[in-house]
Amino acid sequence: MNTLITTPDAFSALSAGAANRGVLAAAATGLGDFIHSKGGDADRIFGLSGINPEQLSSPTLSLGLVNYCRVMEEAARVSGFDNFGLHYGKQFKPQSLGLIGYIGLCSSTLEQALHNVVTAFPWHQHDTLTRLVDKGDSWRLDYQVRHGAILARRQDAELTLGMFLNIIRHVAGKNWAPREVHFEHPRPEQWHEHCKIFDAPVWFDQPFNSLVIAKRDLQRSMPESDPMLLMVMQDAIRRLNSSASQQSLVEQVRAQISLSLLQGEPVLEEVADKMGLSSWSLQRRLREEGGSFTTLVDKVRCEMATHYLQQKQLPISEMALLLGYSEVSAFSRAFRRWFGVSPRQWRQHEALV
Numbered sequence: 088m089n090t091l092i093t094t095p096d097a098f099s100a101l102s103a104g105a106a107n108r109g110v111l112a113a114a115a116t117g118l119g120d121f122i123h124s125k126g127g128d129a130d131r132i133f134g135l136s137g138i139n140p141e142q143l144s145s146p147t148l149s150l151g152l153v154n155y156c157r158v159m160e161e162a163a164r165v166s167g168f169d170n171f172g173l174h175y176g177k178q179f180k181p182q183s184l185g186l187i188g189y190i191g192l193c194s195s196t197l198e199q200a201l202h203n204v205v206t207a208f209p210w211h212q213h214d215t216l217t218r219l220v221d222k223g224d225s226w227r228l229d230y231q232v233r234h235g236a237i238l239a240r241r242q243d244a245e246l247t248l249g250m251f252l253n254i255i256r257h258v259a260g261k262n263w264a265p266r267e268v269h270f271e272h273p274r275p276e277q278w279h280e281h282c283k284i285f286d287a288p289v290w291f292d293q294p295f296n297s298l299v300i301a302k303r304d305l306q307r308s309m310p311e312s313d314p315m316l317l318m319v320m321q322d323a324i325r326r327l328n329s330s331a332s333q334q335s336l337v338e339q340v341r342a343q344i345s346l347s348l349l350q351g352e353p354v355l356e357e358v359a360d361k362m363g364l365s366s367w368s369l370q371r372r373l374r375e376e377g378g379s380f381t382t383l384v385d386k387v388r389c390e391m392a393t394h395y396l397q398q399k400q401l402p403i404s405e406m407a408l409l410l411g412y413s414e415v416s417a418f419s420r421a422f423r424r425w426f427g428v429s430p431r432q433w434r435q436h437e438a439l440v
Contacts, residue, residue, distance in 0.1 A: 110155050110212040111327070113146035113185025114250075118158070121175050127166030135161045146185035147327060152214055152234055159242030170280050172242030176249020177284050181257050184250060186324040187211040191254045191309075193317035198305035200254065201228060203317070210324040214342075216295075224302055225266060229295040235341030238387065239394045241272040244296040245281070251298055252285065258307050262286070265300050269293035273409065276400040292409070294349065336372055337383065344387045348411040355380045389425050392418075396434045403430050 119129040136158035163171035181188040194200035208217040214234040220227040264286035274291040281289045343358045359369040395406045407418035422430045
């Protein structure tokens, strides 16, 4: 059985304040202090990521999702703390999540809390898939950023699954563990820390970022259950989301391409179908914006290749598969066309810089 409970793509409501077009700033609560604790320069990292630190002082202000994911990647890179998102998520208390956190805490049961969080998540963060998949005796809680300009999103994924974990442990106890944990990114060098923090088998290179949760664990009552406050929180988060902006066509296509690479060579007809367009119509609209499907596939692969090469533990043969190439030789030829050197030479040069 694979029943889906999926968040809608867009919502509109009367707004009492500024519209959320990315992610609510509550998702970055305490970020500056955490960066400092890991030896990073918060001001420099915020500057590199295009984030105004003053925005972080109000949990209902909106941060650009591109900037939000970038600040996590920059924090890991600049601080040299590779599992930055994992540990930031570990210490993140549900109350610090703002509206989305209290929507979970005010629900009647733990199972209802997950359903309510999944339903409200598109108001908390745009261009993102969140859903519960019924697997019989368990739920699979899926999370995936689907913004075409965001290809490097490992730190955000590890952070967010840590946030979800803490909502459950708030009720089930600090020793509660999921059955399995899945991440869509390749296995990092210090992956044993993931197994230790989640206290569960952790799988990488998966279709989604997921927690697999036994249904019997979710029958507990929420200690702070408050039906009236829940309604207030749900209404408040809706009101922040009027006139939410949509991704451009190019960003939507890039997102679909990046999602399809694990299955091999991206196919125009399949991408167009997922976007509700004919292949002819998609090609025409891309031409009107000065591009083509083939060019976008090439650009996404090029950007992802440089990102993967910076992960020293990732073999080049595995990298080729992650980029949708059937053979390493095809990847090597494409890489030489982009940069004039082989992937191995590029990686060696970066290690010396």
